[in-house]
Amino acid sequence: MAKRVGVASIIQETNTFSANRTTMQDFEIQGIWLGAEADTNSQGMNIEVAGSLEQLRAHDFEAIPLMRAWAMSGGILLDSELAKMKSLLKDQISAAGKLNGLILNLHGALVNESDDHTDAQITEYARELLGSDVPIVVTHDLHGNPSRRIVAASDGLIGFRTYPHIDQGDTGRRAADLMNELLTNNRTLGTMLKKLNMIIPAETMGTSDQPLLQIRELADSLIDDEILDISLFPVQPWIDVGEVGFGITVVHAGNIKRANECAEVIRKALWDIHKMFEAQLYSVEDAIDHAIKGYQGKMQMIAQSSDAPTGGSTGDDSRVVAALVNYGSDIPSACTVVDAPAVDKAFERTIGDEVSLPLGFTIDPRWGSPSTVHAKLINKGQAPVVLTGPAMTGQIVSIGRWIVVETSNNLILLDMRLQGSI
Ligand SMILES: [Zn+2]
Structure with a gap:
């Protein structure tokens, strides 16, 4: 047997x-x-x-x-x-x-x-x-x-x-x-x-x-x-x-x-x-400068490893978002922040509405204070995400309710929260 x-x-x-x-x-x-x-x-x-x-x-x-x-x-x-x-x-x-x-x-x-x-x-x-x-x-x-x-x-x-x-x-x-x-x-x-x-x-x-x-x-x-x-x-x-x-x-x-x-x-x-194994790390401003200079039509990625949700961090640090919004570049950029109150505030609004949101540091205020962002609500949802890349392929991951807002300089902001009802 x-x-x-x-x-x-x-x-x-x-x-x-x-x-x-x-x-x-x-x-x-x-x-x-x-x-x-x-x-x-x-x-x-x-x-x-x-x-x-x-x-x-x-x-x-x-x-x-x-x-x-x-x-x-x-x-x-x-x-x-x-x-x-x-x-x-x-x-x-x-x-x-x-x-x-x-x-x-x-x-x-x-x-x-x-x-x-x-x-x-x-x-x-x-x-x-x-x-x-x-x-x-x-x-x-x-x-x-x-x-x-x-x-x-x-x-x-x-x-x-x-x-x-x-x-x-x-x-x-x-x-x-x-x-x-x-x-x-x-x-x-x-x-x-x-x-x-x-x-x-x-x-x-x-x-x-x-x-x-x-x-x-x-x-x-x-x-x-x-x-x-x-x-x-x-x-x-x-x-x-x-x-x-x-x-x-x-x-x-x-x-x-x-x-x-x-x-x-x-x-x-x-x-x-x-x-x-020593790593060269950059300030937020230097990292953005490097990315803009290296852009030349190719996507650049900035990893804020000090606040990575996949490393167990809260993901509510909004300093990169604030720096990108203030940078004034016309290069389109996308960014994520975990912010349940911002999602709650904007979720009931209609797509296309202008919203004004204090963003960030809602879970761990030790490292900074919120930055207010004026943006247009362009998408929202609560469906989970299916991982389609080579890592954990097929895994369904819930990020709770989410919204996407867009600022005047083409910054697209994906706002999500990891915890909450689905
Ligand atoms: Zn690992």
Whole structure:
């Protein structure tokens, strides 16, 4: 009879500096899929749960979808809300019947009020529910912050190999391959974790660019029949917790000495080139100057990484919008701001109406004050967005109600809020 392997996915990245707090509503807005829904709803999507289920079936396991809960990166998760999430996981594991293995797709940088390592806590909880004989394989985002606890509670820990992330499905499939080694080939696996006292800027973490590309290539060159996986976790830098730092995991088949040597080779290589990770950052005005000068008909992009919602920030900093409006250039530009009160104020107006909106710093007023923008309302809606690019392809993301306004110098402003009713 085919061995039964469950797949549960609970994913959010925490930014501990965010003024927001995460609740179950942040997951519910994006849809929590329970049991078979985690299979049917994820079909064709480039996400971990879909990859794991597909590859488990390719290995002739009975793949059991347990749950999938995903939320946009955000603030610290409330303890009371984590208890609800763990209760959902418990219910799904109980309902699944006997499991021979479990794949957990977690972010790796989830933090709740009383625990710096929520992903470890979830894995320890699953271990408690399943007992010590059922193997658990964990997947993480490359920005995860793996801890000694999660390595101890699991049989194998691996992460994305790409940033920008385009291998969510592949990572899920690699986890199923490890499960096959454990359950079909009866191998005993372990994970060696090495942490460095190093945090590098997100701006220089691209895996198809140097300097990280050469480290990824070095890691790939060390993989063989004994060293099954080497993952690099540069860790997202907006997290202030214990054991934070660049992580290296080596999944091995028992040769701890060799695994340690592999991790050491990578650790040394990282320190040798660590200065190459320095990022050149610009003020808002300088960034706009650079973009205007480099324009020449080609689209320029300015990333305000200090306030990126995909990095868990509040996204309510309106300084770039204000600078672009005041710049007076006739080059068309588009910008986003999270501002629920502005959306509320303009949403009931008619398309084409002139609106006057104080914009920005409605969630976190520590970093600035609102700028008033006079603009024309040109679009509004509340439909979710479907991601069509290579990252998380097919994923539906709710941004709540949104409006688009246009100013006189062709600036198009897309205004959205991440939290709220859908
Ligand atoms: Zn990431």
